[in-house]
Amino acid sequence: MKIKVEDIILDSDPRIREKSQDVTLPLSEENKELLQAMFNYVKDSQDDAIAEAEHLQPAVGIAAIQLGVPKKLIAVLVPEKDGVHQVALANPKIISESVQNAYLDGGEGCLSVKDEHPGHVFRHARIKVRGYDLLTDKQTVISASGYFAICLQHEIDHLSGILFYDHINPDDPWMEDEEAIVI
Ligand SMILES: [Zn+2]
Numbered sequence: 001m002k003i004k005v006e007d008i009i010l011d012s013d014p015r016i017r018e019k020s021q022d023v024t025l026p027l028s029e030e031n032k033e034l035l036q037a038m039f040n041y042v043k044d045s046q047d048d049a050i051a052e053a054e055h056l057q058p059a060v061g062i063a064a065i066q067l068g069v070p071k072k073l074i075a076v077l078v079p080e081k082d083g084v085h086q087v088a089l090a091n092p093k094i095i096s097e098s099v100q101n102a103y104l105d106g107g108e109g110c111l112s113v114k115d116e117h118p119g120h121v122f123r124h125a126r127i128k129v130r131g132y133d134l135l136t137d138k139q140t141v142i143s144a145s146g147y148f149a150i151c152l153q154h155e156i157d158h159l160s161g162i163l164f165y166d167h168i169n170p171d172d173p174w175m176e177d178e179e180a181i182v183i
Pocket of ligand 1 (some may be wrong): 109110112154157
């Protein structure tokens with residue numbers, strides 16, 4: 001199974017607002033294959049040569065609902081200075097979050113969103129996420145901060161049908177949070 005750009009649904013498709021359901025563990029072969037294909041898409045999309053050859057839109061994460069599949073499956077791959085943070089999670093759940101916020105200075109983007117939605121998206125600066133990680137074949141708790149934490153929250157939002165621009169203040173899109181970490 002290989003995911004192509006055409007497989008990804010846009011926010012004009014009402015399915016993007018569907019709530020995703022827990023998957024059964026251990027993962028079925030079908031769900032394993034889907035989750036692995038999602039991870040591979042993200043990984044390949046960050047390789048310039050592959051992305052160009054296969055017309056992949058670059059991404060740091062994807063949720064199954066973006067393929068029209070309402071299952072709690074997400075893949076995230078974030079290259080950062082301290083190394084690559086990568087997960088392919090089933091049933092991810094945020095179990096703790098910092099009071100302090102963080103946000104991307106330039107705003108967020110999404111494979112399912114073509115229109116511009118400028119503005120700050122405030123996220124928790126640090127989170128702990130519990131879930132089953134296909135990459136390590138383990139039930140795990142991930143402590144994430146910085147860009148990785150933002151990406152995880154973006155993907156986990158998809159499982160509730162929430163898009164990044166839902167978080168932008170329509171009256172003051174570039175509002176500041178003095179306490180927040182700017183990334
Ligand atoms: Zn997204």
